Amino acid sequence: MTQRREGRQEVRREQRPSAFARLLQLRLFRFPYEAYYELRYKVTWPTFEEARNMTIAVIALSVALGIVLGLVDIGLFQLFRLITGTR
Structure with a gap:
């Protein structure tokens, strides 16, 4: 002023x-x-449809990864039992 x-x-x-x-x-x-x-x-926020699709993709990938890791875990456990000779 x-x-x-x-x-x-x-x-x-x-x-x-x-x-x-x-x-x-x-x-x-x-x-x-x-x-x-x-x-x-x-x-930039996603639209509702984009958020829904990304959520579905994350859930699907998580389930798929969980199944793969579970199968690997079972396989390694069976290999461990085979090596150690336990039933």
Whole structure:
């Protein structure tokens, strides 16, 4: 802001930052604010159909991997029993 005084040069007033601006300079408050801003304005969220399809894919892959690991576990256990001669 500037003010004119009669017969004098312009005098500039220093603007103090708002309380919110001062809080944002503290790391404790800046991180949540920036995280919110990024999630609100920069992240591209999937549509419902995309989210549903990705969820189905994750579940299917998890089941398939579980079956494969289960078969490997059974095979290794049988190999262990064969080597040790236990029933």
